[in-house]
Amino acid sequence: MCGVLKEKNAFPHLIFQVFPKDRERLIDMYIKGLEIEEHKDKPSKNCSGGTKRKISYIISSMDRGAILTTHSMEEADALCSRVGIMVKGSLRCIGSCQHLKNKYGGGYKLEIKVKGVSTETNGETSEDKKKEVHQLIKDIFYDAEIDEEFGDRIIYKISQHNMKSLGKCFAVMEKGKSESKIEKYSLSQTTLEQVFLKFARLQEEDTEEM
Incomplete structure (x- = not known):
C-alpha cells in the first residue's frame, strides 16, 4: 500500500478535494511524519504490522468517505467507522466495530x-x-x-x-x-477477526449442507 500511496492517482475517492498537484506533497508529508520513508515503494503485504498501522492512520486522516473491501480485520478495525460482513454474497451484519464485537463476539x-x-x-x-x-x-x-x-x-x-x-x-x-x-x-x-471467522464458519457449514 505504501507503493500505492505514491501512485499519481492514488485513492482519488479519498482525496478528490485535494488538487492533483498537491497530492504527492501531502502523501510525502504523512510518510515523512510517520517515519516510514524506507517503505514508501513497498506493497503493504511486505510491510510489518506496525508499518501497516501507520499506513491505516494516513488513510483514516484523509477525512473522506469511502467503501473499502478487505479480509484484514485489523485494517477494518483501524480504518472503518462501520463494518459489514458478507456471507455468500449476502450482507449478514453491519454496524460499528464495537457493536459487532458486543453482538456477535x-x-x-x-x-x-x-x-x-x-x-x-x-x-x-x-x-x-x-x-x-x-x-x-x-x-x-x-x-x-x-x-x-x-x-x-x-x-x-x-x-x-x-x-x-x-x-x-x-x-x-x-x-x-x-x-x-x-x-x-x-x-x-473478542476481536473483530474472531467475529469474522465466526461468519466464515457459517459459510462453510452452509456449503457442506448443500
Whole structure:
C-alpha cells in the first residue's frame, strides 16, 4: 500500500478535494511524519504490522468517505467507522466495530498469572492458591469457565452479559494482587477477526449442507 500511496492517482475517492498537484506533497508529508520513508515503494503485504498501522492512520486522516473491501480485520478495525460482513454474497451484519464485537463476539477472555504457585507460601500449596483465585473469579463472574490452564496461568471465558462492570472487574483484580493471590492479569474482548471467522464458519457449514 505504501507503493500505492505514491501512485499519481492514488485513492482519488479519498482525496478528490485535494488538487492533483498537491497530492504527492501531502502523501510525502504523512510518510515523512510517520517515519516510514524506507517503505514508501513497498506493497503493504511486505510491510510489518506496525508499518501497516501507520499506513491505516494516513488513510483514516484523509477525512473522506469511502467503501473499502478487505479480509484484514485489523485494517477494518483501524480504518472503518462501520463494518459489514458478507456471507455468500449476502450482507449478514453491519454496524460499528464495537457493536459487532458486543453482538456477535464470544465475550471476554481473562488471563491470570497466579502468584507463587510453584512454592508454598504461608502453608498454602499451589492448588490452594489456584482455588482461591478461582473462587475470586466466580464471585464476580458466576458463569466464568476455565478455557485453558497451564502452570501458573489460568485463562477464563466470560460471557458478554456477565460483564456488568469493567471497573468492578479491575477493582477485584487489583485487590487480588494486593492480597498476593494474583501476580498479573489481562482482560481482552473478542476481536473483530474472531467475529469474522465466526461468519466464515457459517459459510462453510452452509456449503457442506448443500
